[in-house]
Amino acid sequence: MSGPAIDGWSRSDRAKAAAKLMTGWVALLWLLEAADLATGHALDPYGVTPRESGELAHIVPSAFLHFGFGHVAANSVPLLVLGFLAALGGIRRLLAVVALVVVFGGLGVWLFSPSGTVTAGASGVVFGLFGYVLARGFVDRRPLEAVVGLLVAAVWGGSMLTGVVPTDGISWQGHLFGLLTGVTAAFVLRRGPRPAALTT
Template identity: 70%
Template sequence: MTGTPVVRTAEGEWSRGDRAKAAAKLMLGWVALLWLLEVADVVSGHALDGFGIVPRTPSELVDVVPASFIHFGFAHLAANSVPLLILGFLAALGGIRRFVAVCALVIVADGLGVWLISPSGTNTAGASGLVFGLFGFLLLTGFVERRPLGVVVGLLVAAVWGGSMLAGLAPTQSGVSWQGHLVGLVAGVAAAFVLGRREGGAALRTRRATQGPQEGGWYRP
């Protein structure tokens, strides 16, 4: 007895509703954690502000990751919460494991970039580097993977947040780390190519393996 071979993955068995629920829970939990940390920061007399990144100080390398979870006041956190929630949700719809990989790449690259190129005597923290990274990832991943829906999402993201993202890259805003924004954006674009091609290629190989030859030959990449 023969049948069509099926390639399965743990995430591939999820329905769209399952993915949406998982993405929503993840991002709501993430943003809630940031607010809890800011409450703890205020209660402790801003003791957590020390987890920001002071550039080119070797001991500050341990703060490369924690800095993305710390904010300098509730206004700072509020400005990052909505874009992080929405952009994170959209990115996580493509798969939780890949989303975690994208976030890890952006957070580490952004933290190291801030450590290397930020002005001396500054202390940088906040999730905005990750927000810019998710923006860059969503902007290009649909084109990289050749998915029409992903392209539409990228265009919508550009239409809604493109202006504010460009403004955040301007080096004229006092107290704003345009360096962190720029490095985060570049890291997100890199993640779209590094992780997007892998996912797109796997999907193509799965289609070719499960659907077999068409008239005129095998499916072409």
């Protein structure tokens, strides 16, 4: 019979943990937007205003804040799905990917967004997770994960490409740097091919 999972987690354990984490994450985004609305949009200033040194501290909170429930809704499904798929490879690995995307994607926004704008939202993380899920199977040489990446590209690839094209009214800078950081994270956090299961 096959042995236990190498890291002590079965596939069902990973799936349950991934589902709980991402459901809680998306719920938090909705709760924050509800709090923002209830306080007269008191959280909106915690978005990133470019090239002001004091705004660097807003890079992290800006990834959890939105400008209206429509904005949250647009990010919720892709964040839930892509985060779940990424988390199947390990919760700590997912958190490392998100940390890289938030920091470096946020720096891209801070450096290159137009003056006088304020940027917030989880779409940079969504684009980062898309890039990570797309690339990791090929980088790690894991066929199943590569197939999952191709399926994700088939579903969201068109909208992701559109999202990194310079367009007024959206933070294409956050999308672009999020995507590039997600792909880079697949290389930084690369693993070897999955070892073959042994039977006795």
